[in-house]
Amino acid sequence: MKKTGKILLIAIIATLTLIGVTNNVHAATKPNYIITTDATYPPFDFQDKNNQYTGIDQEILKTIAKRQNFTYTLKPMSFNAATQSVSSGQADGVIAGMSITDERKAVFDFGTPYYRSGIGWAVKKDSNIKSLKDLKGKTVALKTGTSGVDYALSIQKKYGFKVTYFNDSDTLYNDVINDNAQATFGDLPVIQYAVKNGTQLKVMNPKSPIQAGWYGFGVQKGKNAKLLADFNKGFASIKEDGTYDKIVAKYLGASAATFTGNKKDNNSVVGILKANNGAFLNGLWQTIILTVSAIVLASIWGILLGIMGVSQNAGIRGLSTTIIYTFRGLPLMVLAFFIYIGLPGVIGMKIPAFTAGLITLVLNEGAYTGAFVRGGFDAVDRGQMEAARSLGLTYGKSMRKVIVPQGLKIMVPSFINQFIITLKDTSILSAIGILELTQTGSLIVSRNSQGFRVWAIVAVIYLIVITLLTWLSNWVEKRTRA
Template identity: 50%
Template sequence: MALVLTMFIPFSASVKSKAASSNEKTYEIATDTTFAPFEFQDTNGEFVGIDIDLLKAIAKDQGFKVKIKQLGFNAAVQALESKQVDGVIAGMSITDERKKKFDFSTPYFESGVVMASKEGNDDIKSYKDLKGKTVAVKTGTEGASFANSIKDQYGFKVTTFDDSSSMYDDVKTGNSAAAFDDYPVLAYGVAQGNGLQLVTDKEKGGSYGFAVSKGQNKELLDKFNAGLANLKESGEYDKIVDSYLSTKKSEEDKGFIGLIKSSYPSLIKGLGMTLLLTVVSLVIASILGIIFGLLRVARKKWLRAIGTVYVDIFRGTPLIVQAFFIYFGIPAALDFRMSALAAGLITLSLNAGAYMAEIVRGGIESVDKGQMEAARSLGLPYGKAMRKVVLPQAIRLMIPSFINQFIITLKDTSILSIIGINELTQSGKIIIARNLESFKMWLIVGVMYFVIIMILTQVSKRMERKIKHG
């Protein structure tokens, strides 16, 4: 693991060196990916929204640069806690609990909470109608806090989602009777045709603020406050907010062909990242698999123990836990920054390497023991007998399992969206946040995965035939 980490530390540290070489200071700012109208992706693939435009305008006013990292709300907050980013702007409500961990800017938006039900549903008109039912909320929002504060009073249950589109879909399918969300977000979604209707008046809510770690980046916080004051004085703040809070519906073609045309650049970019993650991680995983697979069948007990510990750790813990630990845990403990791409490659490599090691071990043990005994009886040392006699036969037996692991790793890349890597699944989520066409978009993404996997499977099968008969 240390060896693999050293391969990526220079790469992950490149951000610092670039920032240092620039005349203007560059700050890394984390944000959500699916919180329209505050942050979302437009049809050109650019991230826009109230938060994004305000941040860029403040940076321009105060003479600094920003590198925006789209992580999702939960990952953004964890990245700030582990000092992987300098700040967070993600429609983040200022609360007493959060003030214990973060320093907040002057509030830049006054929000509120509203409830919505499925469009055309007249059974839910007030909180009293929720008794015995389930409502949907999004993690970390004012809507979630408000729903949890009144659930006992009105006798309903709360189910939580990581993105708004999934929350809306749960209400549309009838699994949840209603959804609670921040007023501007839910009102914007209704205006864009998310299939819901507002059924309550806006409850008084809190304020959104820009956050930095407690006691850290005071200079950045001061610049944000000064820039925000200048934008409000000049009227640019009102122009930015008003441009996104209008009820004008999107003119995007939401048919299958229209969605493919408008989403094609983002989906192709996401697919490219998926393939990059898969290929690079599998190359590294193959090396790790061979090394630790051989350790698993080594004659010395302590070597077998090393191989066993590695395999047990990475096969015995979920991939998502490994991703969080490598991206947030290790940098926080060692006080350095790592890019999401580097963390993703390390995670996939180590995880797939453990499975590869078992494939190698199984392949070697499947070769008849008489082959090794015959080679040794001819005077070959153990290492050479393994290399020249056992491994060539074992590789033929391993090929189907290697192909299967290749496909599994390609699909596992989707889990890395949780740390903000914009691969194919994440691209789909971001697009859905804009157009709210979850069924059609997930069908398109699913077809893309299917086509790529089928192509790779056929190529692998041809290679397998050539090796076996060649």
């Protein structure tokens, strides 16, 4: 009995010790947050020559996180997607040169304002436009979600110009440089930084920002109070000891080449490939993983929908038709935003970007697959089913042993085409922050402003992969017909 008591006592002590150790481990574990940003917004947010995220925003955030003992996972995406990810609870905070406005205060809680900015406007370097009055009948390029949009729309009727929208700064600037648009409105320090580093624009109000205001770090309203408190405490610390001023001076006082390594010899196709080979390979790998995973799952889902579409049961056929109609009818980007940003607010849980992207592809591509699978089964001669049934096979066995094998052979070309479409559709998922090949290209262009060369490289990579996929698919087709 005494021995049993000792054993029990030892077990209790060991358990309590283990609980204590576990609690200490949990207490010592740093909180980790998901922070979104628009990484095509130099000098506040961009990638350096080592493909690391840097800029005024990023260095402020990194320094504060270190001092306040928390960690974070950075999710770069378009500005609109970045803010919506936070407002929907998919991310914990956003730092992206975001102006604090009354409208945004209704959705976000902001930390201590960290940078005073204002709106600037610019035209092509050799433009004849001298004032806002000259914009009548012209087109103004704007970056979605920015304060430049709000200001431009507020004066649009007065000055009679048209507007067009872009998700990244480099494409926007090139639209003006190529004279597709004649002017742009945006944050003055961002435009000035671009001009200083070679963008062929002319700032029309270099010393007098319009509607001067503050940038802020935002979290979902009523959420993440500790993260906000830590940001404020850390920001007060870096302001007090002069670190903040050093960070701002570091990025506003130096050329982009200091961080991006964009020397002339690096701007050739070979130079870009050498400087960014790791980024291109990582983006390609992400694209391949998405494509292969989506192809496999969408094919399974599509075949199931196709079988349901030729069922004897009218209800099952109707369900198949409804699913195919719904997901073929939704634009892929709308579906991606709905799953990644809209759905979490309904189900009350976060959906990782990769998972949301994969679900989007499976639902969309699976619906198209289901449509041609159903058509393939219908294309099998009706006599085949009648012959199978006359031999005593049930409807299910007739489908499984006679109709499905013949139908799948008919569908092979359609499967090949759908595989290629799936690969290309992965590029749309860059909108929700998946760092695939297209998003990789956007980040590189924002750093080196070599849009033509970078997108040519990306296009060639896509063509090579599509060619290889086509060869593989054709080989499979020949084997199935042998």
